[in-house]
Amino acid sequence: MTEHYYQPDIECASREQIKKWQSERLVKQVRHVYEHVPYYRKMMEEKQVTPDDIQSVEDLHKLPFITKDDLRDAYPYGLLAKPLKDCVRIQSTSGTTGRRVVAFYTQHDLDLWDDCCARAIMAAGGTNEDVVHVCYGYGLFTGGPGLNGGSHKVGSLTLPMSSGNTDRQIQFMCDLGSTILCCTPSYAAYLGESINERGLKDQIKLKAGIFGAEAWTEEMRRDIEKSLGIKAYDIYGLTEISGPGVAFECSEQTGMHINEDHFIAEIIDPNTGEVLPEGEKGELVFTSITKEAFPLLRYRTRDICVLSREKCSCGRTHVKMSKPMGRSDDMLIVKGVNVFPSQIETVLLNKGYAANYQIIVDRVNNSDTIEVQVEMTPEMFSDSLGRMEEREKELVGALKAMLGIYAKVKLVAPKSIERSEGKAKRVVDKRHLY
Numbered sequence: 280m281t282e283h284y285y286q287p288d289i290e291c292a293s294r295e296q297i298k299k300w301q302s303e304r305l306v307k308q309v310r311h312v313y314e315h316v317p318y319y320r321k322m323m324e325e326k327q328v329t330p331d332d333i334q335s336v337e338d339l340h341k342l343p344f345i346t347k348d349d350l351r352d353a354y355p356y357g358l359l360a361k362p363l364k365d366c367v368r369i370q371s372t373s374g375t376t377g378r379r380v381v382a383f384y385t386q387h388d389l390d391l392w393d394d395c396c397a398r399a400i401m402a403a404g405g406t407n408e409d410v411v412h413v414c415y416g417y418g419l420f421t422g423g424p425g426l427n428g429g430s431h432k433v434g435s436l437t438l439p440m441s442s443g444n445t446d447r448q449i450q451f452m453c454d455l456g457s458t459i460l461c462c463t464p465s466y467a468a469y470l471g472e473s474i475n476e477r478g479l480k481d482q483i484k485l486k487a488g489i490f491g492a493e494a495w496t497e498e499m500r501r502d503i504e505k506s507l508g509i510k511a512y513d514i515y516g517l518t519e520i521s522g523p524g525v526a527f528e529c530s531e532q533t534g535m536h537i538n539e540d541h542f543i544a545e546i547i548d549p550n551t552g553e554v555l556p557e558g559e560k561g562e563l564v565f566t567s568i569t570k571e572a573f574p575l576l577r578y579r580t581r582d583i584c585v586l587s588r589e590k591c592s593c594g595r596t597h598v599k600m601s602k603p604m605g606r607s608d609d610m611l612i613v614k615g616v617n618v619f620p621s622q623i624e625t626v627l628l629n630k631g632y633a634a635n636y637q638i639i640v641d642r643v644n645n646s647d648t649i650e651v652q653v654e655m656t657p658e659m660f661s662d663s664l665g666r667m668e669e670r671e672k673e674l675v676g677a678l679k680a681m682l683g684i685y686a687k688v689k690l691v692a693p694k695s696i697e698r699s700e701g702k703a704k705r706v707v708d709k710r711h712l713y
């Protein structure tokens with residue numbers, strides 16, 4: 280199979296070459312922020328580090344970390360490294376966990392972001408013959424604008440659908456022959472369900488999907504691939520670092536290549552901050568070495584994952600990150616035990632349920648309770664008479680094996696859990712209400 284490389288000289292460069300780029304760019308970036316961002320200068324002074332201490336990528340560990348709290352502290356302009364007159368765009372996080380974070384872009388920053396997303400589309404088999412259907416949200420959210428820019432760079436015909444209006448999404452998909460779908464995995468699953476219900480699967484021409492912005496499991500990937508008849512690719516990014524396209528999956532589908540000419544990745548122990556050797560699980564940290572307006576040094580993402588430099592059959596040499604295994608922000612602590620929604624989802628999909636569920640955490644008599652409401656599939660629902668209890672019991676056992684604690688299970692009728700057109704709301708934690 281011939282694969283289209285967007286920038287093979289960069290994406291397949293030797294380790295030495297990548298290190299050389301990283302070192303040169305890091306040295307320059309550290310000096311730039313030290314001289315232009317008082318917030319950084321202060322952080323570096325507190326750690327007694329000067330730009331002269333950073334001579335290569337090997338010195339990266341000497342720099343202080345920056346966290347989401349710093350971004351909130353410095354809101355809105357405190358980390359800006361270029362005059363506002365040089366900036367052309369602002370994007371923002373959804374702000375679900377507190378004050379919003381705003382990120383700034385020069386034209387150069389937008390170009391490199393588009394490059395990263397273009398690489399992701401090419402890696403999913405995209406060319407200028409494709410019709411790229413983008414139903415990530417547009418606006419302050421980076422999903423829509425990122426994939427849109429990448430698709431233009433590839434030269435694909437771009438459908439800026441944004442999220443919502445599922446009937447129109449499906450109609451355009453059929454009428455205009457969309458071949459690559461970009462959205463959240465939960466919306467892809469919903470589109471698949473809706474297309475099959477309408478009996479329109481024969482009329483869609485989709486071949487691939489690029490799905491990110493929320494956690495999803497391998498089981499969910501298989502479900503989406505089956506229901507839409509496509510190959511489903513993962514993409515990773517975060518507004519703070521630029522947006523989607525920081526890392527993306529290739530045809531091998533065993534982790535996402537990080538665009539190492541723009542971002543340096545480290546894995547640290549989330550408790551001690553110590554850098555961990557390759558292959559160990561820990562918190563992912565990024566340094567953006569080419570961004571001008573909003574460069575972050577050693578940004579703690581809160582995502583738990585593993586890095587791997589094993590040779591990839593696609594030919595790309597950039598390091599691969601595993602799918603995040605959990606986000607310390609998403610992590611629930613129930614009865615003192617760490618629970619990730621992705622663990623619950625794995626159990627449900629393994630037992631033949633779709634990814635339509637909600638987790639309700641509460642506190643009764645000073646003790647935590649967890650209930651998982653799960654939609655039955657229509658087939659289960661029609662033969663459920665007298666078997667509900669049996670099915671619920673089976674799930675309770677499987678969840679206990681996965682989580683180590685008892686979770687109540689409540690099976691509900693198909694379609695009774697609200698569908699999402701953006702990020703699915705999986706968790707309702709009532710404990711903070713008390």
Ligand SMILES: [Zn+2]
Binds near residue numbers: 529530531595
């Ligand atoms: Zn690869």
